[in-house]
Amino acid sequence: MEFDISEEQELLQGMVRQLVENECPLARVREIFEGDSGHDPELWKSLIEVGLAGTAIPEEFGGAGLELLDLALVSETLGNGALPGPFFGHSLAGLAVLLGGSDEQKKTWLPRLAMGDAIGSVAFAEEGSSWQPEEWTLQANGTLSGAKKHVPYGSIADLIVVGTADGGLALVERSGGGVETEPVDGADRTRRLDDLIFDGAHCEILPDGQRASGRVRDAGLILLAADAYGGAARCLEMAVDYANTRQQFGVTIGHFQGIKHQLANMAIRVDPVRFLCWYAAHAFDKIPDESERTAALTKAHATSVFMQTARDTVEAHGGIGFTWECDVQILFKRAMFDRAFLGAPAVHRERAAVLAGW
């Protein structure tokens, strides 16, 4: 009975934390946040160099051969640093090919994704907040024609895993033509989105796509939850630091019970989320019966907590917290992404209710 991450996993997280601190402290995050593309090829390269692009891709395909728990631990740490870039969509695309692809497709794409030679992304959402496989309507008949919304880094992704009617998955190479991208003016400028319009784009069906699509969605929910925990923990840390720095009435404001109790209330919501995320990822890896429902509850809970914590953190900072200059806004908008992407908390709570037979 061991509910804890392993020493290797601690080392992995420590390595990623170090990378984030060295390569992309918040000052650098802000530059990318304010930049045009929201993507820093040098930063992406440094993630690739330590193998993060292929974290959950098997070793035989050039990946690190780790599990979703490891990927979630990476996400937690990247969320804590509000790291910009295509990591999230790229990771899901790799999982989609791994879980749904033919041997041929795996051999073609997994090494390229693991090595970072190709950037992957996923195109799930359709008009009307339709994120779930059973809601997809885009028909795939050798080619794709129609629209997908909110595709992470859709304009730079080389390989796009598209959700298709009847909950299937199809691969589209953006370079193959027939794909137009229109940037979304998203709040979270650390993870850019594009709407995609397919016009006769060549696509390849993933043969096990229908079986894989729910799993890929569940993985996405868990990675967003882990990101949300990391972000919420960072918010809490910022709020505590501010309370220990800011002086009013001759003392730091952390002396005031009003602030202190607000921070304590934030902490008791934030800290336990970490362990829920671990469990959800572990269930994905090892307890298939519980995986889908736990992923839904975990995404709903973790991202709600992050969002409220981000709000509380703005408030704890007073006026400065409401400014563009203050880094809290970057986390706040990341919380908006984690909350809404793949469906808002209410969607997944209702799914969890259905899955429990309520």
Added chain:
Amino acid sequence: MEFDISEEQELLQGMVRQLVENECPLARVREIFEGDSGHDPELWKSLIEVGLAGTAIPEEFGGAGLELLDLALVSETLGNGALPGPFFGHSLAGLAVLLGGSDEQKKTWLPRLAMGDAIGSVAFAEEGSSWQPEEWTLQANGTLSGAKKHVPYGSIADLIVVGTADGGLALVERSGGGVETEPVDGADRTRRLDDLIFDGAHCEILPDGQRASGRVRDAGLILLAADAYGGAARCLEMAVDYANTRQQFGVTIGHFQGIKHQLANMAIRVDPVRFLCWYAAHAFDKIPDESERTAALTKAHATSVFMQTARDTVEAHGGIGFTWECDVQILFKRAMFDRAFLGAPAVHRERAAVLAGW
């Protein structure tokens, strides 16, 4: 444009407040609370003497000829004192006869109710939290047979206004036989309840009962809301007094921002309820188009606030607040009554949604 109570109304409230303080301070409330009947005939007599039993009964029938706003102001003050006894049900019974009765019925009953020669009550609830006129199923065909739940002081009421199928109202004299009462082990021992079983009890239909029943219900909602405001204000006062008395760490606990901010949060919920209750009562008297919906929203809001305030007041008192000895429990249980009687907040919020055409 005057949104305020009149000087006469202030005098009325002041008079009632004085009566409560003199005749039934909390120590006396507790005796009645802990007693068998929950009714103090002497106290009731002193209410009758100043005319409260007929507050909203026209002068021609021996009442004070006031409006629902006045009755609500009385209820607010009685709620503030957690006054035990049949006032609430009695007042509703009078309104029912007034609004639904024939001239004959009014002449027979209103003077007796106004003078306190008869105690009135209302029997609305049926099994399954069915309080609303359109939910009533009891058939009245000259006699009544069947059950009603949660009748205030059903065992001592002389006249019971019974809600009947199709939203009608019927009068039953308890002395006429065919009425069995079974005491309910209710939380609020300041307003006792009995379940009633009618077995061929003689009844008289109120000819305008179907038109009146909704109005009587609305009046009941407003009186409960006013009682709730009064009770919530008393809770707040108790919590503030305790914070100004109780010492910890060498100072009164009101010095601690933790407590102070909790009390401020209570106050901003409680204080505005007073004016909402006034408006709801005024709308009942003067703005028929808004009356039903405002009554529903006001009951839901005021009683929710009272309940949460009572909880907060227990917590603000620490251990002592959780004891039987501490008077907070009396208010707490009064909040439970106000909240659930005539239907819980969710019922009336849903009704308000329907009435708004949502």
Added chain:
Amino acid sequence: MDLSYGEEYEEFRREVQAFLAESWPPRGDEAQLPQNEQIDRFRERGVEAGYLSRSIPRKYGGSEQEADSSKAAVIGEEFRRAGAPMDLLGGGVSLLVPTLLERGEEWQKEKFIKPTIRGHIRWCQGYSEPGSGSDLASLQTKGELVGDEWLINGQKIWTTGAQFADYCFCLVRTEPEQPKHAGISYLLIDMHQPGVEVRPLKQMTGNSGFNEVFFTDARTPRDWIVGKRGEGWLVSRTTLKHERSGLINVGQATSQLPALVDLARRSTRNGRPAIEDPEIRQKLAEVEGFMLANEYSLRYRATKDIKGQDPGRIQLMAKLIRSDIGQEVAKLGMELIGDDGLLAGGAASEMGRPDGPQDNGAWVTTYMGSLAGAIAAGSSNIQRNIIGERGLGLPRDAAAQRGK
């Protein structure tokens, strides 16, 4: 309890309507004038008729009317209906002018009041500093009397409208040897001078409403001080006897509800129209309960104002109640817009008051903007202290006591 205005005020309403029918919008030649000149002339006439600047003496450009909130309310309703220019808002009119009226020198009143209420000169308020938010009395901007001029050095923040302001009414520490409150003076400073630099502060919504103002050897004449040296704190807190003409704004507290209901009508939730979802219906009705309770509290308060009576502690609560409700509205809006919650936001007011049908992006801005309500003009924690101490009679904080 009488929610009508009564015949006296309905008669007055007809007068106002007649005036407006004649005066706004301008006709004939006047309609050809530039807009600001149209407004200027209209205001002049409104003052003459006794409808504008009612609390300001005639000699300073006002119409010097007896305080009457009902009349003020009628004027407000009719002017709004006609789309006519009203009394200006903002710190110059609502804070500086009453302060000058009560504490200013005669020459100051003559020089500043009329152009301020006519909108010919604009003011910004120089109170907050980076290190002095809740603890305003700890402000550090220095004023030194050098010859016949004050030399001002320091930084102000959260200065609304500083980029457009002609002058600043400013709290400045002029008596460094005095304890906190006692060392502050209330100075008037010309913003058009080399020693004043205004930098806009971009907000998280992407908009800029506030500024930082840097004073570097900025100058102002010796007698541009209101009250005596070291009395600035008291001067800035001068009880405002100014008529609260905007107060009875019937329906103000519930103004966000229609947009929220409209949003629920056009949104989908778990496959059904959101307006049919029991959770949404409950939340709408719950928030409406809070709004209505606030609405009638404000009407009570307005009535007490009319009567010249003290409304009691309810008047301390308005800001906290409004910002709490605003946050609930904003969260419910976010709940309803689905994946438009990913968007950067649109053109809603930042104080979180979308009063009409809007696109979903505006709800994102409202979602962020609703936080400003809990921060600006006295944080919610400071409000709670005020309510606890002045409203409920609790003792002052141990820590805050030490600061004084």
Added chain:
Amino acid sequence: MDLSYGEEYEEFRREVQAFLAESWPPRGDEAQLPQNEQIDRFRERGVEAGYLSRSIPRKYGGSEQEADSSKAAVIGEEFRRAGAPMDLLGGGVSLLVPTLLERGEEWQKEKFIKPTIRGHIRWCQGYSEPGSGSDLASLQTKGELVGDEWLINGQKIWTTGAQFADYCFCLVRTEPEQPKHAGISYLLIDMHQPGVEVRPLKQMTGNSGFNEVFFTDARTPRDWIVGKRGEGWLVSRTTLKHERSGLINVGQATSQLPALVDLARRSTRNGRPAIEDPEIRQKLAEVEGFMLANEYSLRYRATKDIKGQDPGRIQLMAKLIRSDIGQEVAKLGMELIGDDGLLAGGAASEMGRPDGPQDNGAWVTTYMGSLAGAIAAGSSNIQRNIIGERGLGLPRDAAAQRGK
């Protein structure tokens, strides 16, 4: 991450099962004995087998096993499944015994530990006083050494089980000239004497769980003191090295959920089964999220205990999290029971943990009882201070500092 126990512990589980199959319930003649004697004999055997009183040395009646939370968890699971008596709970076993083990005199250990862990003598805890709740160190009960005896005068409150207790472990002010903490001693007092009066405190639920205890010239021998004079505060805070055998109680944090879901299944809301109401479904799923997050926090903490590692600040949060969730559960229950919310309540546990299907009246008791969780054993405000100060590294309150 490995949520199985592993083969080693499954082997151990089979041993425990074999032991239980033989020993509980008692058979033959033993089955005829009075129940307390059956339990007594079973405990004796459980200690011999190394399953009970694992952290207590053999010479004091324990089985002196190496700390192993996994074994403890397996024992707990199997004993519960068999309905067999476990280690006793309560202050005597969980607080006094570890304190004696660490700080007691040899004769104290010999005299008190074994009968305590066997349940032959019962203890109550005499810490809280009417004037000393959160500020425990301000306690006033006096102990004066007169000859060879302590003479004790004062009042304790919230004393659970005082009416059944044989002895009280008690904080008493023996050095009145010393400042707050330094003047307190830790005394053991016989409850069966004329100077001790126990009065039950009736709770708002109508039940009585707590007592007041009045000491009027109560006596205890000079050497019935643990630690030195004036060291009582430290003694009472002795780090508990006691094995936390109850800690890995898998599913503990979610134990209220099934009853709540069951209640929603059999309740009606606005004319439909409550379980089909989207608001109820959302609330159930939301509260389940909080419960699951807590559940896995507790498992993490248990794992860290096994490894002898510090779980960090999460361990400070358990009580506040539990009482917050308990209040949400209780409110949701109240929301579901309709007009049974008028009732006086039924026989639920007062700490708000209805673990199985219950009647609606029990939910009323839960509704009140859930408040006790926010009050008893350190109020929620004190918990927030602890989390803020020890968990987040915020400074101590100005006011609290003054009190020390």
